[in-house]
Amino acid sequence: MSTLEFALKNCWEVYSSGRQRKEMDVLSKEYLTFLTRCKTERETVARVRELAEKAGFAEGIAPDGAMFVLRGKTIVLARPGKKPLGQGFRLLGAHGDTPHLDLKQRPLLENGFVAQAKTHYYGGILKHQWLARPLALHGVVALKNGRVIPVCLGEDPAEPVFAIADLLPHLAQKQMEKKVSEAFEAEKLNILFGHAPAKIKKRVDSKNGDKEPVKRMVLELLHDRFGLEEEDLYSAELHAVPAGPARPVGLDGALLGGYGQDDRICVFSGLQAFLAETKPNHTQLLVIWDKEEIGSEGSTGAKSRFFEYCLQDLVDAWDPRARLSAVFYASKAVSGDVHAAMDPDFQDLHDKLNAAQLGHGPCFCKFTGHRGKVGANDAHAEYVAWFRALLENAGVPWQMAELGKVDLGGGGTVAKHLAEYGLDIIDFGPALLSMHSPWEISSKADLYATVKAYQAFFRS
Ligand code: MN
Ligand code: MN
Secondary structure, eight states, rough: OOOSOOOOOOOOOOTHHHHHHHHHHHHHHHHHHHHHHSHHHHHHHHHHHHHHHHOOOOOOEEEEEEEEEEETTTTEEEOOSOGGGGEEEGEEEEEEEEEEEEEEEEEEEEEEEEOOOEEEEEEOOOOOGSSSSSSEEEEEEETSOOEEEEEEOOOOOTTBBBBBBOOOOOGGGHHHOOOHHSSSOOOOOOOOEESOOHHHHHHHHSSTTTTTTTHHHHHHHHHHOOOOGGGGGGGEEEEEEEEOOOOSSSTTTEEEETHHHHHHHHHHHHHHHHHHHHHOSEEEEEESSSSGTTTSSTTTSTTTHHHHHHHHHHHHHTTTTTTTHHHHHHEEEOHHHHHHHOOOTOOOGSGGOOBOOTTSOOOEEBBOOEEETTTTOOOOOHHHHHHHHHHHTOOOOOOOOHHHHTTTTTOOOOOHHHHHHHHHHEEEEEEESSSTTEEEEEEEEHHHHHHHHHHHHHOO
């Protein structure tokens, strides 16, 4: 009789051949480049679009593929399958937005002989992780004349970076007695922006230049480099993100470190799988959403009608006799999102039987939500069983977990917003250490297994 007990499979043991390890190396190199290049939702969508175009996709609907982009922040790719769309699709969704610091709309001020830029954080961050580290500035400034100026400062090693200063230990005694939630104030997350004052002759010509000569200098530099005036910043989206490239971690380089792996590891894996499975049975859809980190709100988030409109257009073009509701009910979806790996130093926060283990494959989250499954999508048992069979046939290791102990935390994803349409959906993605920090860590083996799992899903 075979073993009755369930045992997790270690991806390093499952994928141990020379060929597999070589593929793993190639894949993780490409992934690190992707992470290094894509630090905002716009950059992520632009890169996904670029790679899709290389594979033959173009915006609009063609007989063999479709692409829809909204505001440069969310993208849908579709490829018809052998079966008509009326028999359902296979959708993989992930999100391209990541926690960061946004510059306020009126950010610039001068204090203590430096110019600073005020920020408003986006998504769930631990504020202290953003202090005393190199930051880069990515985003756009939209002008009244309709031009949109892209900004990327602090990534080229020859260029200066930005930073938020932190308190010295010698003066931190009062701070250390406070609760962490009170010790770090959002209004003190101000980015160092400049130090040398403007030349006297120039600044006396300006209204405030005499009182704020360093801010004046910053404005002059922004004007020289980008043609900007202070008012233009009101229509800007500038993100402060960790500066520098993503890199392998550990003596063996078997871990991958970098900013924004929640959820760009699923964006990357999903795209890899989507582009690899060119002759699917069912219509394939890859959707990269924006605004997941702030509740999937807005016109580019998963709560918007964008995806529904895209699908209606696809039905009209590819299977006009199908009913939209029937298409949804026949469809299967994955919410590709990351999970919290069991932290070796905080094991007490996890229920070990139901915790995600690094290197043991992508992780299902049957339900999300918090304390009593409130606000959850709860995938149906039948769908979990279907998936188990699929992965067993594909030989891909997988696991299932909850996000921490029952009363200790929780979270949500895009799954519940898609579930509203009646399709089968479950959260499924690799586990990370240091999730939501400026330097998240994944396992090279999990990345490889995730691409394999997503490919099997698209093939099904
Ligand atoms: Mn996520
Ligand atoms: Mn997140």
